[in-house]
Amino acid sequence: MKKILSSVSVILVLVMLLSMASPLTAFAAGDGITVKDFTAHIYNMEDTETLSCLFKSSMPDMAFISTVDFLKNIFVDEPTEEKNADGTYTITNPKGTMVIDPQKDTLHFDYFEDFISAKVNVEGTEMNVPYIKEYAPVNEGEINGLDLDLSSYKIDIIEHDGKTYFPVSSIGLLVSETYNTAVYNEDNIYFVHCADIVMGNCYYTNKMVYDTLKRSKALVELTYNDLCFAVDKLYGRPAQAEIASVIAEKGFDKALDEYNDDTRRAKELLLSENTVDYVLGTAYLGQIFSDGGHTAIHYPAVLSILTPGTAVYDELNRLFDEEGFRDANAVKYVMSSLTSSQKATNMSEFRSGKYKDYDLVKSWDDKSASKLYVAGDTAVFAFDSFVNEAVYHFKWSLDYAKEKGIKRFVIDLSCNSGGNAAVVMYIMAMITNKDKDSYTTSYRKL
Numbered sequence: 001m002k003k004i005l006s007s008v009s010v011i012l013v014l015v016m017l018l019s020m021a022s023p024l025t026a027f028a029a030g031d032g033i034t035v036k037d038f039t040a041h042i043y044n045m046e047d048t049e050t051l052s053c054l055f056k057s058s059m060p061d062m063a064f065i066s067t068v069d070f071l072k073n074i075f076v077d078e079p080t081e082e083k084n085a086d087g088t089y090t091i092t093n094p095k096g097t098m099v100i101d102p103q104k105d106t107l108h109f110d111y112f113e114d115f116i117s118a119k120v121n122v123e124g125t126e127m128n129v130p131y132i133k134e135y136a137p138v139n140e141g142e143i144n145g146l147d148l149d150l151s152s153y154k155i156d157i158i159e160h161d162g163k164t165y166f167p168v169s170s171i172g173l174l175v176s177e178t179y180n181t182a183v184y185n186e187d188n189i190y191f192v193h194c195a196d197i198v199m200g201n202c203y204y205t206n207k208m209v210y211d212t213l214k215r216s217k218a219l220v221e222l223t224y225n226d227l228c229f230a231v232d233k234l235y236g237r238p239a240q241a242e243i244a245s246v247i248a249e250k251g252f253d254k255a256l257d258e259y260n261d262d263t264r265r266a267k268e269l270l271l272s273e274n275t276v277d278y279v280l281g282t283a284y285l286g287q288i289f290s291d292g293g294h295t296a297i298h299y300p301a302v303l304s305i306l307t308p309g310t311a312v313y314d315e316l317n318r319l320f321d322e323e324g325f326r327d328a329n330a331v332k333y334v335m336s337s338l339t340s341s342q343k344a345t346n347m348s349e350f351r352s353g354k355y356k357d358y359d360l361v362k363s364w365d366d367k368s369a370s371k372l373y374v375a376g377d378t379a380v381f382a383f384d385s386f387v388n389e390a391v392y393h394f395k396w397s398l399d400y401a402k403e404k405g406i407k408r409f410v411i412d413l414s415c416n417s418g419g420n421a422a423v424v425m426y427i428m429a430m431i432t433n434k435d436k437d438s439y440t441t442s443y444r445k446l
Contacts (some may be wrong), residue, residue, distance in 0.1 A: 006367075011236050032057035033160060040182075040189040042073055043124065044203050051189055054158055054165050057216055061270075064165035064250065066099065067091055070172075073191045074180045076119040081163060089164050093118045102159035105151035107174075112146040113139070120178045125193040127179050129422040131391050153229040154221075169222060173230045195420075206303055210310035215273045223278070224270055228252050238291035263288055265327075276315045279304045283330035285299040288336070301334040348415045350386065361400065364393050372397045374406065382412035385417025391426050398430065 025283035033054055040051045054064040071093065077092040089099040096115035099108040110114050122128040150157065150170070158165040168189065172181030183190045183204060196202035229250040239378060243263070246255045256267040263285055269281030279301045286298025290358050296302070304312050348369070357378065358373035369384040370393035379401045383390045401409050413429070 007111050025287060026117055031064055033158070034060075035160075036063075036187075038063070038187055038189050039070075041203075043121070045194060053168075053184075053189070054160055056156075056158070060217065062190070062214070063168050065168050065182065065184075065189065067164045067166060067171070070166070070168075070182060071175070073182070074121060074178055074371050076121055076229050082164060089159075091164075096349065098155060100164050100410050102157045102164050102331075105149070105155065105157050107146075107148040107150065109146045111143055115314055116175050121180060122193070125179075126195040126388060126420055127193065127422070129426075131388075131390060131426055132422050139310075148233060151442065153225045154354065155225060155229060167222070169226055169230070173226065173234055176234060177228075188267050197285070201279065205242070207310060210275070210304055210307045210312040213275050213315065214432065217273060220271055220273055220278075227270070235297075238289055240291035243288055255347045269327075275312055276319070279312060279316070280330055282328045283327070283334045289334050296332055298337075301331075302337065304340065305334060350392065351382065351412065355382075362396075364389065368393060370394070372400065372403075374404075375405050378408040378410065379406045380410045380412050382415070384415045386423040389421065390419075391424055394427060394430070 019163075023128050033038075033056060035052055037050050037052050040050050041048055051065065051069050053063070053066075056064070067089075068079055068081050068091070071091070075093060077094050079091050082090050082092070086091060087101070087103060093115065095118040095266040096109065096111050098115055102109075108309070120127070155167065155170050156211075170184055172205065175181075175322050179194045181192060181194060183192060185208070190204045192204050197204075203348045214438060222248055231247065238305065243255060243259055250258065253267075256263040266281050266284035266288060269277040269284065270277060272281070281300040282298045284298075284302065286296075289297050304310075304316060307313055316331065320328060320331055355373045358375040360376050361372045361379075364370040366389045367387045368390035370390055371382045372393075373380040373382065379397065381394060381397045383393065398409065
């Protein structure tokens, strides 16, 4: 599996913050349904199509998107939807099926992992890795089905005119491993590659969201319901996080109530109608879920700090400058996660000095910042980020070293700022001289 950050955590950033939506409550009897046509932007502003979405009178600001319309833009192949004799619907893609019961708001997968492993739309994104051959999941032992009860989180599925519809904010959680999702904002649907957001090159801007200090009660309920569902059923419990065992036993909502003062404060902030409070609540979650890995559930707070000139940014700065600011430590935690880039810059300058006696054979001016140094029979390949470009520079450097008869080839990761795990696996396959990597079952092509 190719990782940049935890895929569910990045999806959560979008569904909890970037969608301007209203609440999820139980589907009220007699709730009026309105059909509206919207422009859907398919991973850029130029490629568009018109989608018909539903709105309930009890939540007029939340778009419900048809299951097929959503999935056809997440994956390469368009799925089919068929109504069954018992009133359920079967969604079929090339890899498997999902059975939807819109009356009970439940889902069933015979093989969930297979269903979401259908070929993903990754064209033009960092997740497009042509240097790795496609592979299928490898399973051992008995395969168990998966049942998800969305009704227990007050997430509704609507049946209308022979189709099923989900809230835009909720359906994306189901396919989070694809790193693709959709955002509903101001009468438009935006399909986005989450990796592009992390890498800072997404066409969809979040500035308008951070210019709003007020959240409706409905939006508060929606984001919290989606958060609880995702953590309990999809996000998982980071094993090294201290709260993990409590979440496993009691569920996310009760764990926040009972674990400690910080978790209770996090819940209070997440349920606030103030956008800044919500951002601070995610900052607390970052600390609570911290396990030394890629659990970026605090990313809304990160984005707020990286989006200057907005109402949220200005208010955060005002609060942080106040003496006795209650949530200062949460902000400091987020800020500390952003200092790595500056540390990497400082280390890069220091590293360059260490190679003053080496010949700089070649350097590449892209996000990888790759360089090849040579001194005698030693070559050093240094790069700063595990982005796709690094693979091709690495391969070029290996070929050069082989051609020149260089005996020692060193890989310098002292300025590593993270990136795509597919790059790591390719490099490891080259180091071990194996076409197949046992960890990912990926196959290198180059």
